[in-house]
Amino acid sequence: MATFLMQLNPAVQALLATLFTWLMTAAGAAAVFLAKEVNRKVLDSMLGFAAGVMIAASYWSLLAPAIEMAEGGRLPAWVPAAVGFMLGGTFLRGVDRLLPHLHRSDEAHPEGVKTAWRRITLLVLAITLHNFPEGLAVGVAFGAVASGFPSATIAGAIALALGIGIQNFPEGLAVSMPLRREGYTPLKSFWYGQLSGLVEPFAGVLGAAAVLVARPLLPYALAFAAGAMIFVVAEDLIPEAQSGGHTHLATLGVMLGFTVMMILDVALG
Numbered sequence: 001m002a003t004f005l006m007q008l009n010p011a012v013q014a015l016l017a018t019l020f021t022w023l024m025t026a027a028g029a030a031a032v033f034l035a036k037e038v039n040r041k042v043l044d045s046m047l048g049f050a051a052g053v054m055i056a057a058s059y060w061s062l063l064a065p066a067i068e069m070a071e072g073g074r075l076p077a078w079v080p081a082a083v084g085f086m087l088g089g090t091f092l093r094g095v096d097r098l099l100p101h102l103h104r105s106d107e108a109h110p111e112g113v114k115t116a117w118r119r120i121t122l123l124v125l126a127i128t129l130h131n132f133p134e135g136l137a138v139g140v141a142f143g144a145v146a147s148g149f150p151s152a153t154i155a156g157a158i159a160l161a162l163g164i165g166i167q168n169f170p171e172g173l174a175v176s177m178p179l180r181r182e183g184y185t186p187l188k189s190f191w192y193g194q195l196s197g198l199v200e201p202f203a204g205v206l207g208a209a210a211v212l213v214a215r216p217l218l219p220y221a222l223a224f225a226a227g228a229m230i231f232v233v234a235e236d237l238i239p240e241a242q243s244g245g246h247t248h249l250a251t252l253g254v255m256l257g258f259t260v261m262m263i264l265d266v267a268l269g
């Protein structure tokens with residue numbers, strides 16, 4: 001797999017990797033063809049697991065390489081990581097304030113500019129918005145490999161894509177199952193569930209292309225993706241995982257997800 005990917009253009013690498021992460025979202029959404037609802041304890045555990053994966057990926061796959069790449073530069077090594085990280089969270093917060101959307105953990109209070117769009121549209125937009133940084137992170141990781149930094153490896157980029165793909169499964173499930181429970185057909189529930197992850201291939205190609213064009217900004221780009229991902233974890237995943245009342249299971253899921261992603265990154269990267 002790694003040898004095959006190394007022969008491809010970085011943008012194509014990112015596209016293939018993020019198509020995999022989207023397919024994992026679709027696989028989760030496809031559970032509506034097998035059942036009408038999922039046990040809330042299971043869902044909260046899976047969402048916690050997804051949050052843990054994203055937290056670990058943000059450090060091991062993005063922030064740590066960003067700091068290493070910045071060593072020996074004119075600025076202290078922590079500066080690009082800190083600046084990029086805060087810019088990533090700030091950017092996503094800005095988009096969050098503008099784009100109409102609805103969080104699953106607080107459906108009574110839509111966010112963004114006021115609109116007459118239907119509730120399902122707002123829900124899908126929320127997940128789509130929060131999937132963008134995941135695709136961006138994968139694209140930036142593959143772009144970093146092509147840029148020739150020793151700390152960026154093809155195995156590490158693959159590990160990141162695997163981790164994000166794994167955590168996308170419960171995200172697809174968390175979109176499609178509530179729709180099925182509310183009376184949507186299995187096909188329509190699946191369609192909206194997979195649609196939320198379709199932004200990732202576009203974001204992946206964009207991230208890889210941006211890094212190749214502006215190589216000196218790579219440490220900032222990696223940290224930017226990390227900041228955006230942590231924003232999603234704090235804004236959406238953890239609140240949703242905790243909202244069902246199964247706090248301990250959700251927290252255990254976070255711990256397990258972090259451990260799995262750490263092992264993937266360290267073992268493969």
